[in-house]
Amino acid sequence: MENAELKPRRRFAVTLLFLLSIAVTSLVLSNTLWISINMVTGSSFSANIVADEMSENESTIVEILPVNESVVIDKLPVKQSVVADALPVNESLTESKSKSKQKHCALLFFGLPRAFESLTLPSLRKNVLPYNQDCHVYVHFYQKEREAAGRSGRGGDIHSDEIYQLKQYVEKIHFLEESEAQFLKKRGEMLRKIRTATDDNGNLLYMPWKEKSFGKDSATNIIKMWHSIESVWNLAEEHAQKEGIRYETIAVLRSDVFFLTPVRLNEFATSNKVVVPGFAKFPVNDRMIYGPYEGVKIWAAERFSRIDEHVRTNEEGYGIHDERLLNRTIFPAIRAALQNEKAIVEHPTMCFLRARVDESVWLNDCDRNVLPSVTKAIGDLNDIAVSVEATLGRSCDGPPKEYNKQVTYLNCPRPSNRDNVTFTNSSLGH
Numbered sequence: 186m187e188n189a190e191l192k193p194r195r196r197f198a199v200t201l202l203f204l205l206s207i208a209v210t211s212l213v214l215s216n217t218l219w220i221s222i223n224m225v226t227g228s229s230f231s232a233n234i235v236a237d238e239m240s241e242n243e244s245t246i247v248e249i250l251p252v253n254e255s256v257v258i259d260k261l262p263v264k265q266s267v268v269a270d271a272l273p274v275n276e277s278l279t280e281s282k283s284k285s286k287q288k289h290c291a292l293l294f295f296g297l298p299r300a301f302e303s304l305t306l307p308s309l310r311k312n313v314l315p316y317n318q319d320c321h322v323y324v325h326f327y328q329k330e331r332e333a334a335g336r337s338g339r340g341g342d343i344h345s346d347e348i349y350q351l352k353q354y355v356e357k358i359h360f361l362e363e364s365e366a367q368f369l370k371k372r373g374e375m376l377r378k379i380r381t382a383t384d385d386n387g388n389l390l391y392m393p394w395k396e397k398s399f400g401k402d403s404a405t406n407i408i409k410m411w412h413s414i415e416s417v418w419n420l421a422e423e424h425a426q427k428e429g430i431r432y433e434t435i436a437v438l439r440s441d442v443f444f445l446t447p448v449r450l451n452e453f454a455t456s457n458k459v460v461v462p463g464f465a466k467f468p469v470n471d472r473m474i475y476g477p478y479e480g481v482k483i484w485a486a487e488r489f490s491r492i493d494e495h496v497r498t499n500e501e502g503y504g505i506h507d508e509r510l511l512n513r514t515i516f517p518a519i520r521a522a523l524q525n526e527k528a529i530v531e532h533p534t535m536c537f538l539r540a541r542v543d544e545s546v547w548l549n550d551c552d553r554n555v556l557p558s559v560t561k562a563i564g565d566l567n568d569i570a571v572s573v574e575a576t577l578g579r580s581c582d583g584p585p586k587e588y589n590k591q592v593t594y595l596n597c598p599r600p601s602n603r604d605n606v607t608f609t610n611s612s613l614g615h
Contacts, residue, residue: 290320290434290450291421293485294348295413297327299441302347303599304540304577308444311576314354316449317436322358323424324348325417326440327409329365332542341542348440361420372408375489379404379505388501391492395502407505411488418485436475437485442537443546445563445572450475453530457523459484463531463556467508469516473537480519480528488515534562538569545594546573548585570595 292313298305326348334340345362352358369376379391380401393399414437425432434450454460459476461469474484488510495514496504503509520528536551536559548569551559563569566585573595574581581597588594 287430288433289425289430290317291425291432291436292317292320292322293414293417293421293435293437294322294324294326294440295417295437296410296440297329297332297343298345298348299332299343299542300540300544301440302344302350303544304443304546304597305440306347306350307577308442308537309351310354312444312447313438316447320436320450321421321424321432322351322355323361323417323421324351324358324440325361325363325413325420327365327368327413328362339541339543339545343542359420359424361416363416368409368412372412375408376405379408384497384501386501389504390496391504393502393504393506395500396506399506404505407507410507414485415489418482432478434476435478435481435485436473437481438473439537441540442472443540443573443576445536445538445551445569445576446534448475448535448537453532457525458528458530459519459523460530460532462535462537463533463559464536464551464554466531466554468554469508469512469529470531471507471511477523479522483518483522484511484515487518491515491518531556533558535559536563536569538573541594543596544598545596546581547592548573548595549591549593566593573597 326345328345329343330345331342332340349360380389382390384390388394392404417437421432421435434454436448436450438448452460454476456477457480459474459480461474462472464470465472474481488507491514492505492510495510499513500509516529520526533556538550539547541547548566551563551569552566563572570581570585574597577597579597579600581595583596585593585595
């Protein structure tokens with residue numbers, strides 16, 4: 186009897202176990218199929234259905250999601266690394282394009298730095314460098330230890346190396362210095378020609394013999410000036426080519442002056458206009474220029490190449506007279522190159538003063554052959570003296586004094602030099 190009663194129960198249990206086995210198998214197959222589909226398609230749609238319909242499998246979904254997340258996370262670093270690798274290339278390309286399109290400027294200094302640390306540098310720091318901070322700087326100068334008294338002042342010791350102090354205030358700067366011997370080796374033939382070449386009438390062809398204040402030393406100084414200007418221009422060109430850039434705006438400045446008023450390369454100059462000073466015009470000023478590359482290049486680099494034709498086709502007796510060369514030959518060439526008859530602009534307020542070896546400043550440089558607007562801007566000699574002291578940040582020695590009728594000076598020695606300064610009159614020319 187017991188066996189007969191147990192048989193139906195056993196059959197029921199077996200049937201129940203069989204049905205449960207089928208259900209479990211179906212569930213496993215369903216999950217496996219979803220996992221396969223999800224991994225192939227990357228879709229989370231099936232996971233949402235499974236999560237809604239079968240709460241028992243939530244733990245399985247949680248386990249799967251991190252796998253999917255890890256797949257995404259594994260892919261992200263790959264994408265990020267690709268982007269990271271690509272960025273420098275793209276940046277370098279952009280930088281290269283930007284470099285070629287960026288507008289570059291340069292300040293070119295030439296000549297003999299007569300009192301650079303004492304007088305010129307303080308004025309540069311106040312009135313030139315702050316207004317042209319992005320400009321590269323190039324310097325050509327002559328290495329000379331002493332200057333005799335004469336047209337350039339009372340004379341004295343020269344410390345040319347002081348000009349290297351510019352490196353403290355300028356990020357990109359290049360120097361080229363030359364000795365007297367190096368200059369003579371390069372320009373000795375030109376000097377010989379100036380002193381000996383004659384025209385058909387037997388008059389000196391290159392020497393400005395009609396200009397009574399000119400002598401052999403004056404002619405040498407003119408050639409030194411031309412050589413220094415052209416040398417610093419070539420220095421800038423050389424480095425521009427190396428860096429793959431082109432200077433849009435360039436200024437050519439003396440290294441032996443005191444900048445009384447600001448020099449801003451973006452003031453009055455345009456793509457077809459250069460700017461020159463509006464004072465000391467004999468008949469034009471030859472002491473500075475700034476403006477577009479094409480115009481400044483003629484001023485800086487073409488005096489030697491144009492002088493032969495100039496002396497044969499212009500006023501006899503003025504030869505290498507620099508201001509006349511500019512007025513008759515260089516300025517017309519600039520107008521033609523810039524295709525603008527009004528390409529030469531005289532700055533209405535700019536003034537800079539010659540700084541001499543004896544640490545004096547020639548105050549009346551801007552009061553002869555000058556635009557009225559310049560005179561109005563700078564005031565009289567006493568006003569100028571006050572401006573000089575304000576820029577230097579120190580007092581100079583007494584009121585302005587006269588060398589002669591042409592030159593009024595203000596002596597501004599450094600404190601360490603005050604006891605060593607003596608005053609003598611000198612017959613000084615323009």
